Amino acid sequence: MDNAQIEITYTALAECIARVGETKTSLLLATLALDLLSQQPDAEAALRHILQAERLAKI
Amino acid sequence: MSISIPGKVPVLVAGGGPVGLSLAALLAHHGVRCWVLEADATWCEGSRAICISRRSQEILGWVGADRPLTAKGLSWVGGRSYFRDTEVLHFEMPSEPAERFAPMLNIQQYYVEQYAHAAALRAGGVEMRWSTRVNAVRPQASGVDVEFQTEDGQIHCVRTDWLVACDGGRSTVREQLGLQLEGMQYEGRYVIVDIEQDTERKVERLAWFDPPSNPGSTILMHRQPDNVWRIDYQVADHEDPVEAVKPENVLPRVQAHLDMIGETAPWKPLWISIYNAKCLTLPSYRSGRVLFAGDAAHLVPIFGVRGLNSGLDDAGNLAWKLALVQQGHAGDALLDSYSSERILATRENISFGAKSTEFMAPPHHGFALMREAALRLALVAPGVRSLINPRQSSPVEYVGSPLNQPDQGSAFTGGARAGMPAPEAMLQTSHGRGHLTQLFGSGFVALYFSNQPLLPAALQPLTEASRPGAAALRLVRVSGEQAPDARTVVDELGQAWRRYDAAEGTLYLVRPDGYVMGRWRDLASAPANIDVALKRALEDMDHG
Numbered sequence: 001m002d003n004a005q006i007e008i009t010y011t012a013l014a015e016c017i018a019r020v021g022e023t024k025t026s027l028l029l030a031t032l033a034l035d036l037l038s039q040q041p042d043a044e045a046a047l048r049h050i051l052q053a054e055r056l057a058k059i
Numbered sequence: 060m061s062i063s064i065p066g067k068v069p070v071l072v073a074g075g076g077p078v079g080l081s082l083a084a085l086l087a088h089h090g091v092r093c094w095v096l097e098a099d100a101t102w103c104e105g106s107r108a109i110c111i112s113r114r115s116q117e118i119l120g121w122v123g124a125d126r127p128l129t130a131k132g133l134s135w136v137g138g139r140s141y142f143r144d145t146e147v148l149h150f151e152m153p154s155e156p157a158e159r160f161a162p163m164l165n166i167q168q169y170y171v172e173q174y175a176h177a178a179a180l181r182a183g184g185v186e187m188r189w190s191t192r193v194n195a196v197r198p199q200a201s202g203v204d205v206e207f208q209t210e211d212g213q214i215h216c217v218r219t220d221w222l223v224a225c226d227g228g229r230s231t232v233r234e235q236l237g238l239q240l241e242g243m244q245y246e247g248r249y250v251i252v253d254i255e256q257d258t259e260r261k262v263e264r265l266a267w268f269d270p271p272s273n274p275g276s277t278i279l280m281h282r283q284p285d286n287v288w289r290i291d292y293q294v295a296d297h298e299d300p301v302e303a304v305k306p307e308n309v310l311p312r313v314q315a316h317l318d319m320i321g322e323t324a325p326w327k328p329l330w331i332s333i334y335n336a337k338c339l340t341l342p343s344y345r346s347g348r349v350l351f352a353g354d355a356a357h358l359v360p361i362f363g364v365r366g367l368n369s370g371l372d373d374a375g376n377l378a379w380k381l382a383l384v385q386q387g388h389a390g391d392a393l394l395d396s397y398s399s400e401r402i403l404a405t406r407e408n409i410s411f412g413a414k415s416t417e418f419m420a421p422p423h424h425g426f427a428l429m430r431e432a433a434l435r436l437a438l439v440a441p442g443v444r445s446l447i448n449p450r451q452s453s454p455v456e457y458v459g460s461p462l463n464q465p466d467q468g469s470a471f472t473g474g475a476r477a478g479m480p481a482p483e484a485m486l487q488t489s490h491g492r493g494h495l496t497q498l499f500g501s502g503f504v505a506l507y508f509s510n511q512p513l514l515p516a517a518l519q520p521l522t523e524a525s526r527p528g529a530a531a532l533r534l535v536r537v538s539g540e541q542a543p544d545a546r547t548v549v550d551e552l553g554q555a556w557r558r559y560d561a562a563e564g565t566l567y568l569v570r571p572d573g574y575v576m577g578r579w580r581d582l583a584s585a586p587a588n589i590d591v592a593l594k595r596a597l598e599d600m601d602h603g
Contacts, residue, residue, distance in 0.1 A: 003445035007414065010429055010446055014417070018425035025428065056435035059143075 062209065064217050068094045069385050071205055071219035073193045073232050076103065077168055078353030078370035079225030080175035084122040085378030087182030088501070089529045091385050094217070095185060096207055098192040098226075102176070105330040106253050107168035108367035109281060109289055114454045114480070115368045116160040117573065118375040119171075121500025122178035125160070131170055131284050134161030138264030140447045144271060144319070147437035148447040157485060159494040163451065165262065165283050168367065196222065196235035196349070203348050220385055222349045223377070225370075228337075230355035236346055240339035240358065242409065247420025248335045249279075249361070250303055252290045252313055256326035258282065264449065268434050272319035273312050277419060287329065290316070291361075293420060294333075304331050336360035336416040338409040344373075344398040352377055357405040360412035362419045365452045369408050372454070373401050379529040379571035388530040389597045396461050404455040411450045418446065454480040457574060464568070464577025464592045474560030475575045481506075481567065484555035486537075486548040495537075495548070495555055499573035502531030505589060506569060508561035510540045515564075517586055522546075529571050530597060532589070537561070568592050 001009070013032075020028045033053075040046040070086055072079045075097025083095045111119075111132065119125050137151035152162035179185040190210035197204040203222040208214050224232035233240075265280040272278075279291040290313055294303045302308055309331055317326065340357040344350060353370030377397045383389035421427040433446045456479045457463065463477035475482055484495040498504050505521055507514075514522070514536070521534045536547045539556060543549045550556055559567060564582040568589050569575055577592045579585040 001442070003448075006443060006445060010433065010443075011414070011417065014421075014423075014425035014429040016425070017428055018423045022424055025424070052439060056438065059435055059438075 062213075062215065064215055066218070067202060068092070068217055068219040070094075070221045070223060070381065071096065071203070071217065072223045072225055073205070074224065074226030074230075074353075074355065075099070075172070075176075075187060075189065076225060076227060076353070077108070077171045077175060077367055078374050079223075080172055080179060081119065081122075081124075081371055082223060082225060082352060082374040082378055083185045083187075084124065084175050084179035084182055085118075085374055086382060087179050087184045088122050089378060089382030089386075090184070091382045092184035093186070094219070095179075095187050096191045096193055096205075097187070097189050100190045100210075102169040102172040104169070105332060106283060106287065106289060108171075108364075109165050109167060109283055110364035110368070110452075111164045111166060111171065111371075112364065112368040112452045113160045113162050114452075115371040116164060117496050117499070118371050119175065119178075120160075120497070121375070122175070122182060124171075124174040124178040127174045127177075128166060128171065129160070129164065132164040132166035133262045133282055133284055134164045135262040135264065136162050138266065138449070140266040140268065141270065142268050142434040142437065144267075145438060147268075147434060148444045150448050152451060157492075159483065159496060163264075163364070165281050165289075167283055167285075167287070170284070171367075193226065193231045193235075196232050198236070198347050198349060220348065221381060223381070224349060224351045224355040225353050225374075226355050228354040228358050230351070232349065233341070233351065233355055236349060238341055238346065240341060242337070242339035242358075244339070245336040245360070245416050245420055245422050246296065247416070247422065248294045248298075248300055248303065248333055249291045249420065250294055250309060251330075251332045251334055252292075252309055253283070253329040253331075254288050254290065254313060254326045255286055255329055256288055256317070256322060257286050257324040258288070258322055260322070266447075266449070267316075268430075268447075270316065270319060272316040276312075278316055288322075288326075291334075292316075300333050304333050306331065334361055336362070336412070336420055338413055338416075340402065340405045340409065342402075344401055345394055350377060350381070350394065350397065352401075356401070357408075359405065359408045360416045362415035363408075363412055363450045363452055365408040365412055368452045369401075369404060372404060373397075375572045376401055382529045383597065386528055388526070388528065393596060400457040400460050403457060403459075407455050408452070415450050419449075456480075462570065462576055462592075462596055464588065464595075466578070467580060470580045471560045471578065474558065474578065475567075477575050477577050479575050481569045481573050481575050482555075482558035484550060484558055485552055486555065487543050487551055488548050489543045489545055493548070496573060498533070498535055498548075499569060500571065502526070502529055502533055502571055503576070503593065504569040505532060505534045506555075506559070506567040507534060507536045508538075508556060508559065508565040508567075509536055509563055510538055511563070512541060515582060517583055518566075520586055521589065526593075526597075530593075532593065570596075 070093035140148040195206035277293040337358040352373035
C-alpha cells in the first residue's frame with residue numbers, strides 16, 4: 001500500500017469510528033481486527049500482531 | 060493632511076501586507092503604477108507567517124527581494140517528529156547541492172514585507188500609503204471608486220482601473236462587495252509563541268506529539284533569524300482561548316519544553332497569539348474590476364505552510380496578467396484564468412491542509428484515536444510514518460487551465476506538462492553559473508533545446524517579435540555543448556535536458572510566472588504553435 005492509500009485508509013477508519021460513536025468503537029475495532037487477523041497465514045502470525053498491538057497500547 | 064488625488068490610479072492594492080507589497084513590486088516590475096493603502100502605520104508586528112517556500116523565494120526573486128531574504132533567513136530541508144521523546148519520523152524535502160533556493164526558509168513576516176516594499180520602491184511607480192484605511196468600495200462601469208480615510212480622519216476618494224484586495228482574512232473590500240468565504244473551520248486551537256533564545260540547534264521543523272513536557276499536547280518548533288524560536292502548541296478543547304494566551308499560562312509550558320529538549324540559555328517571550336485552522340475560500344477571485352488575493356481570497360490551515368506561500372503564488376500569477384490587461388496587451392478575460400487557476404490551487408491547498416489538520420488538531424474522537432494508534436505503530440512500522448508527515452507546501456499544477464496548450468500525444472514521456480511549473484536546472488550562462496528559473500518573471504520564454512550551432516530558419520521569427528513588457532517573448536537556446544552567450548545557456552550537467560525530457564529541437568513555451576504553457580517536438584510547426592499559444596493568452600481569451 002502506498003502513502004496515498006494509507007492516508008485514504010486512515011481517514012476512512014477515523015470517519016467510521018466517529019460514525020459508530022465512542023460506545024461502539026471497541027466493538028468496531030475488535031470486529032475489524034478479527035477480520036484482518038483471520039486473513040493471516042497462520043495463528044503464529046496473528047499472535048505476533050496481537051502481542052505487538054498489546055505492547056504498543058501499554059506505552 | 061492635504062493629499063494629491065489623481066484622476067485615476069491604474070491599480071489600487073488594498074492592504075500592504077506581504078501579498079499586497081509583493082504584488083505592488085511585481086506590478087511595478089511590469090511597468091504598472093499602483094497605490095498601496097495599508098491601515099497599519101508600518102510593517103506587521105509579530106513574526107506571523109515564517110516559512111517561505113522555494114516557489115515563494117523564486118517569486119520574490121523576480122523583483123530582487125530574494126537577496127536580502129536569503130541573506131537574512133534560515134534555510135532548511137527537513138524535519139523530525141517525536142512521539143513522547145522517541146523519533147518517529149525524519150523527512151527531507153527534495154534538495155540538491157548548489158540549488159538556487161532551499162526548499163524552505165524561515166524568516167519573520169515583517170522582513171518579507173520590508174524586502175517587498177524596498178523592491179517596490181526600487182522598481183518605481185508605487186505609492187505606499189500607511190495609516191490609510193479603505194472605507195468603501197463602489198464598482199463602476201469603467202473602474203472602481205475607493206473611499207479611504209487617512210490618519211488625520213480625512214475622507215478621500217480615488218478611482219482605479221483595477222482594485223486588488225490583499226487586505227487579509229477580515230477583508231474590508233470583500234465585505235463591501237457583500238462576498239462571503241465558503242468552507243469550514245476546525246475547533247482545535249494552537250497557541251503561537253515567539254521567544255528570543257540563543258541556540259546552536261540545526262534549522263529544521265520539529266514536532267512533538269504528547270511530549271513529557273506537556274502531556275497530551277502537540278508542540279511545533281521552528282528557528283527564526285535573530286535568535287528567535289517559533290513555538291506552536293495545541294491547547295486542550297476545554298481551555299478558554301483568552302486565558303490560553305496569558306503569559307502566566309504560556310511561559311511555564313514553554314519553559315517545561317525547553318527544559319525537556321535541553322535548551323538552557325536564558326530566554327524571553329516576544330509575541331503570543333492563538334490560531335485555529337480554517338478551510339475557507341471565495342468561489343471566485345474576480346468580481347468585475349475587483350480581484351482578490353492572499354487571505355482576502357482564501358484561508359487555509361497553518362499546517363504545511365500554505366497561507367502566505369499561496370498568497371505569494373496569487374501575486375505571481377496575477378501580476379503579469381493584470382499588467383497585460385491594464386496596458387492593453389490582453390483582453391480582461393485573461394484575469395478569469397487567474398481566478399480559475401488559483402481557485403484550483405486553493406482547493407488543493409485546502410485538501411492537503413485539511414489532512415494535516417486532521418492529524419495535528421484531530422477534529423473528533425475518530426481522528427484522535429487513529430492518531431494515537433498511528434504514532435504508536437510508527438515506532439515499529441515505517442509504512443505508516445508518512446501519516447505524520449506535515450505535507451509541506453509545493454507548487455500546484457494548473458490542470459485544465461485555458462492557457463495550457465494541448466500536449467502532442469505520446470511525444471513526451473517525462474518533463475513538465477502544460478500547467479506545471481517549469482523545472483529548475485543548474486546552467487552556465489554568459490554571466491557565469493546560474494539557474495534556469497532565473498530566466499522567468501518578466502515576459503514569456505521559449506526554451507529551445509539544441510546542440511546545433513545555428514538557429515533554424517523556422518525559429519528566426521521568434522527572435523524578431525517585438526511584443527512589449529510582459530507580452531515580450533525571449534528565445535533561449537539550452538545547449539549541452541555550445542558556449543554560453545546572450546541567447547544560449549549551457550546545460551553542463553544535463554539537468555535541463557533530463558528534467559524537460561528534451562531531444563534535439565524540443566521547444567517549451569514558459570509563461571512569465573514560470574509555468575509551462577506548451578511544449579513541442581516538431582520544430583517546423585513550433586513557431587506557429589507558439590503564436591497560437593500567445594494569441595490565446597493575449598487576444599482570444601474572451602472566446603475561451
